[in-house]
Amino acid sequence: MTSVHTEDLPEQDIPEHYTAAHLRAEDVGMFAGEPDKDVRRSLRVGQVPMPELAPDEVLVAMMASAINYNTLWSATFEPLSTFGFLQKYAKQGRWESRHDQPYQVVGSDGAGVIVKVGDGVRRWQRGNHVLISPVQADDQDPVTHADAMISGQQRVWGFETNFGGLAEYAVVRASQLIPKPGHLSWEEAASMPLCNSTAYRMLVSERGARMKQGDVVLVWGAAGGLGVHAVQMVKNGGGIAVAVVGSERKAEVVRKLGADVVIDRREIGLGEGNGHDPAAVLAAGKRLGGLIRKHTGEDPHIAFDYVGQATFGTSVFVVRRGGVVVTCGSSTGYQHQYDNRYLWMKLNRVIGSHGANLQEQWEANRLAELGQVVPVLSGVYPLSEVGEAARLVQQNQHIGKVSVLCQAKEPGLGITDPAARARIGEARLRPLEG
Known part of the structure; x- marks a missing residue:
C-alpha cells in the first residue's frame, strides 16, 4: 500500500485500482456449522477496481477508518449476507448497478x-x-426532507452499499460529508461519526429519548463504542450516568469519562444466556434497580x-413510570x-x-469540535491488519473504538x-492513557 502526504492528495492521479478490505461473494457460507466465525478468515485486503463517480458523489482518499459491528456482521455473513443488499440495490438503475460486484468493500x-x-x-x-x-440518504425521496432515517431508501454505507471506508479510497455521496474537527488526528476523528451521532439521536434528539x-x-x-x-x-x-460494564478496567475508563455510578454486570447476575428466563430477568432487574x-x-x-436480548427485559423493568427504553441494536440477539x-x-x-x-450528524460533530465529546480509542491498526482489528472487537477485547490507518x-x-487541541488537553483527548 502506498502512503502519500495529504497536501499532495488533491492533485494526484486517480489510480485504476486501490487497496481495500473486502469480502468475496464466493466466501458466503464459509462459516456454516462453525461455532467460531473468525472474521480474519473472511476479511481480505487486496486490490479492487476504482468505480466510476456519480454526479452527486465525491472520491475521498481515506486516511483512517474504524471497526463497527456491522462490519463484523458483514464478515460473518450473518444474519444475512450483505451481497443480497447489493444485488437488490443494483436493480434501481445505472449508478446503483455499480454496487453489485463479486466483492464488497466494507x-x-x-x-x-x-x-x-x-x-x-x-x-x-x-x-x-x-x-x-455512515448514512446514505436519497435526497429525492420527500420523506428525507423531514427525516432521512425514515426513508425506505436510506442505507448504511459500507454495509448496505459497496465502496466503504476500510480502504485507500471511498466513494460517498456529498450528502454524507461532515467537516473534520481540526484538533483530532485522522484515527481519532475516524472513530467518531457512527457511534457519536447514533448516541446523539438516541439520547438528545427530538426523535430519541x-x-x-x-x-x-x-x-x-458503557465501555463499548456506543457506550x-x-x-x-x-x-x-x-444527566446522571449509570454505567454497566464487565470489568474493573472498563469501570476505570467510564469513571474517567464522567459516569456517576458504575455497576459491574456480574453484580446483578445477568449474562447473555438468561435474557429469555423471566425469573432471571426479574431477579436481575430487582438487583439492578436496588x-x-x-x-x-x-x-x-x-x-x-x-445489547438486546440479554438486557432488554431488564431495561423495561427498571425504568421509572413514564420512562423510556431507547434501542438501536441487539448485539446479544434480536429476539427480545x-x-x-x-x-x-x-x-x-x-x-x-x-x-x-x-443535521444530527453535524450537531453531534459540533460537540466533538468543542471538545465536549472526545474519542475513546483502545487500538490502532494498519489496513493490512484489518482482520486482527476486527477480531479484537469480535471477541469484545476492546474499549471504546478501534481505528484502522x-x-x-x-x-x-x-x-x-x-x-x-492544546486548549482541550491531551489528557482529555486520550482517556485510555495510563
Whole structure:
C-alpha cells in the first residue's frame, strides 16, 4: 500500500485500482456449522477496481477508518449476507448497478481528504478534510426532507452499499460529508461519526429519548463504542450516568469519562444466556434497580440499550413510570422477551433508533469540535491488519473504538488546529492513557 502526504492528495492521479478490505461473494457460507466465525478468515485486503463517480458523489482518499459491528456482521455473513443488499440495490438503475460486484468493500466510518468531486456536487471541493456519515440518504425521496432515517431508501454505507471506508479510497455521496474537527488526528476523528451521532439521536434528539438535565440514564455496555459516547452525552447534557460494564478496567475508563455510578454486570447476575428466563430477568432487574436507587435515590428515566436480548427485559423493568427504553441494536440477539405489564402499567415507551440524519450528524460533530465529546480509542491498526482489528472487537477485547490507518502513514497525523487541541488537553483527548 502506498502512503502519500495529504497536501499532495488533491492533485494526484486517480489510480485504476486501490487497496481495500473486502469480502468475496464466493466466501458466503464459509462459516456454516462453525461455532467460531473468525472474521480474519473472511476479511481480505487486496486490490479492487476504482468505480466510476456519480454526479452527486465525491472520491475521498481515506486516511483512517474504524471497526463497527456491522462490519463484523458483514464478515460473518450473518444474519444475512450483505451481497443480497447489493444485488437488490443494483436493480434501481445505472449508478446503483455499480454496487453489485463479486466483492464488497466494507467499513462505515472514516476520515480523509476529498480528491475528486462529481459534476453535481456543491459546497465541497478537492482538498477538504472530511468525516463521512455512515448514512446514505436519497435526497429525492420527500420523506428525507423531514427525516432521512425514515426513508425506505436510506442505507448504511459500507454495509448496505459497496465502496466503504476500510480502504485507500471511498466513494460517498456529498450528502454524507461532515467537516473534520481540526484538533483530532485522522484515527481519532475516524472513530467518531457512527457511534457519536447514533448516541446523539438516541439520547438528545427530538426523535430519541429527549434527555433533559438531571435525568438518570442507564447505559448498558458503557465501555463499548456506543457506550463511551453515551456516557459523555449524558454528562454533557447535565444527566446522571449509570454505567454497566464487565470489568474493573472498563469501570476505570467510564469513571474517567464522567459516569456517576458504575455497576459491574456480574453484580446483578445477568449474562447473555438468561435474557429469555423471566425469573432471571426479574431477579436481575430487582438487583439492578436496588443498586441504582442506592446511589441515585431514584429509578432511571432512560435506559440506553443496544445489547438486546440479554438486557432488554431488564431495561423495561427498571425504568421509572413514564420512562423510556431507547434501542438501536441487539448485539446479544434480536429476539427480545419482556414482561409487558411493566411497559403498559408504568406507561413507559420503547423508541427504536437507527443511525442519525445529516443535521444530527453535524450537531453531534459540533460537540466533538468543542471538545465536549472526545474519542475513546483502545487500538490502532494498519489496513493490512484489518482482520486482527476486527477480531479484537469480535471477541469484545476492546474499549471504546478501534481505528484502522488507511493512507495515513502513522498515528497522530492530520491535526490542523493544534491550538484547539492544546486548549482541550491531551489528557482529555486520550482517556485510555495510563
